[in-house]
Amino acid sequence: MTAASQTQADFAEIQARVSGSSFYTAMLLMPKAERMAMFAIYGFCRLVDDIADDGTRPRPERAKALDEWRADIAALYAGRPAGQAAFLDFARRDFKLREADFLAVIDGMEMDVAADIRAPDLETLDLYCERVASAVGRLSIRIFGMDDKPGFALAHELGRALQLTNILRDLDEDADIGRLYLPRELLAEAGIEANDPQAAIGDPRVDAAGRRLALRAQAHFDAADRVLRARPRGRLLAPRLMAAVYRAILQEMLAEGWAPPRRRVRIGKLRLLGLVARCCISR
Incomplete structure (x- = not known):
């Protein structure tokens, strides 16, 4: 199987994996046309x-695999x-997606x-969020049909809000693979x-560290909400839902806190x- 056909097979599997998630519902x-383009972006990110x-492969091999993605994006x-x-290709062409944003996502994965x-530190965490989340937002706002100024503002704020929420939800899963995204400044403040x-x-x-990071996530959600309430041009139901x-x-994590033992918070289907x-209704 060629690399391209293997990737197509992986992409089909990703579509199956994402079904039932909040991302899938938003899509x-x-x-x-917009839905398929979002699936393509989501597939690339996955x-x-x-x-x-992939903890089964050594770091140099994984770095080489990311370099191969950079080369293929450049070729695209x-x-x-x-x-x-x-x-x-169809998403890049039809929605004028920026090469720099795909490359930024790869740079985030390389971290x-x-x-x-x-x-x-907080500066490094913000750079990470910029690459793995806000760059995805900048790809997405082209599919939403937003103008660059409000779109980039939404990508900046909502991307960081979503990523910080993911970090707070995935503390145990990340620790199991040797990672800790809570910033050192907030950990030190907590002793x-x-x-x-x-x-x-x-x-x-x-x-205490989790609650301080949650306040930062809330501030980004509030800033994203201000962008959306200004009713910029575009199809905004998907980002509103996310x-x-x-x-x-x-909010549910804030109610439960982050002291061990924790459970991974999920939103049920009815909610x-x-x-x-x-x-x-609020559109």
Whole structure:
């Protein structure tokens, strides 16, 4: 099987994996062309993320795999055979997606490949969020049909809000693979000096660090909401829904706290349907 056909097979598997998630629900609410373009972006993100998280391969091999993605993205934009990136061509062409944003996502994944991130400083964490989340937002706003100024502002704020919420939800899963994304400044404020993932998240004082990071996520949600309430041009139901779902997840985590033991917060189907209805009514 060629690299391109293998990637197509992986992409089909990703579509199956994402079904039932809040991302999938948001995509289903979009017109077909936009929905398929969002699936392509999501597929790309999952494929490069799987490389970053593949603990069965040594780091140099994973770094090489990301470099191959960079080369294929460059070929895609140069009009050459694009190998594993070929499935992105229609989205790139129809929605004028920027090459720099695809490359930024790969750069973010490389941060996880170079070394396991453990208690980064706030500046490094923000750079990580910029690459793995806000860059995806900048790709998405072209599909939403937004103008660059409000679209880039939404990508900046909502991308960071979603990523910080994911970090707070995935503390245990990340620690199991040797990662700790809680910033060192907030851990220190909580009295935690260790950057060992299991030691840090096993300390009851981690709740204070989680709450401080949650405040930052809330501020980004509030800023994203201000962009959306200004009613910029574009099809905004999908980002409204994503903001509503992840804000609900954050609020539930705030109610439960981050002291061990924790459970991974999920939004049930009935609550998700309620959020969909509310977003549809408030358009």
